[in-house]
Amino acid sequence: MNTLNRLMLSALLAICTAGPALAADHVDLLEQDPSIIVTQTAGSILEQLEGRRDEFTQRPELLREMVRADLLPLIDLKYSARLILGKAGRGISAEQLEAFSNAMSTVLTNRYSDGLLEFRSDEQLEVLPLKGKNSEKLTRVRTRVKLTNGGYAPVDYSFRKTDEGWKAFDVTVEGISYVITFRNQIVPRVEEQGIDKVTADIMAGNVKLDG
Numbered sequence: 660m661n662t663l664n665r666l667m668l669s670a671l672l673a674i675c676t677a678g679p680a681l682a683a684d685h686v687d688l689l690e691q692d693p694s695i696i697v698t699q700t701a702g703s704i705l706e707q708l709e710g711r712r713d714e715f716t717q718r719p720e721l722l723r724e725m726v727r728a729d730l731l732p733l734i735d736l737k738y739s740a741r742l743i744l745g746k747a748g749r750g751i752s753a754e755q756l757e758a759f760s761n762a763m764s765t766v767l768t769n770r771y772s773d774g775l776l777e778f779r780s781d782e783q784l785e786v787l788p789l790k791g792k793n794s795e796k797l798t799r800v801r802t803r804v805k806l807t808n809g810g811y812a813p814v815d816y817s818f819r820k821t822d823e824g825w826k827a828f829d830v831t832v833e834g835i836s837y838v839i840t841f842r843n844q845i846v847p848r849v850e851e852q853g854i855d856k857v858t859a860d861i862m863a864g865n866v867k868l869d870g
Contacts, residue, residue, distance in 0.1 A: 693818040694786055694789055696827075715776060719776075722775065722776070723768055723769060723772045727768045734764070735819060735827065736761075736763070737756055737757070740756060740759050740760035740763055741756065743838055743845060745846060747849040747854075748849075748854070755858070759854060759858045759861075762858050784803075785802060785811075787803065795820035796820075798817075799817055800816045800818065802814050812832065812833060813832075813834075814830060814832055814833075815830070816829075816831075817829040817831070845857065
């Protein structure tokens with residue numbers, strides 16, 4: 660995974676990790692408009708990083724714990740998992756889907772929490788006005804991140820309205836969806852080896868996923 664994609668996909672964690680100050684308000688936050696969710700939480704995680712950067716650098720497991728604790732309530736993990744599996748997920752049980760979504764959440768947490776350390780307070784995440792056809796099934800929040808070279812990278816967050824409120828389920832970096840990226844790598848394995856074997860291998864770290 661190249662530096663840009665790691666940095667940009669880490670932005671998903673920055674958006675969806677509200678931190679201790681906002682953790683108790685996750686339920687209320689989920690009822691807000693998706694663009695407000697992005698706007699309200701983006702600054703919070705960067706502020707935490709600045710305050711604890713040395714601590715997180717020395718003990719990255721603490722950053723992973725924080726990310727995992729605050730990430731899950733704002734991500735529609737099972738829906739994202741179903742999108743990744745596509746047709747290969749037809750016929751799997753609720754328990755198998757749960758296990759696979761947990762495995763993928765571990766991959767995302769472990770891989771991208773470290774990338775958060777690359778963010779600096781002067782790397783601004785600009786939330787752009789909503790445009791196009793948005794609905795409760797799909798609302799895209801467009802942002803752009805200022806890079807160290809002075810340029811900008813477009814990052815779009817896909818949200819859907821659930822019974823618990825708005826939740827993110829995909830992030831698109833410069834036109835490349837992380838759901839599709841993982842689908843292209845995982846589905847052939849599932850078709851060949853079965854969902855249980857692939858899930859176990861992902862959890863054991865035996866599957867190298869690019870993206």
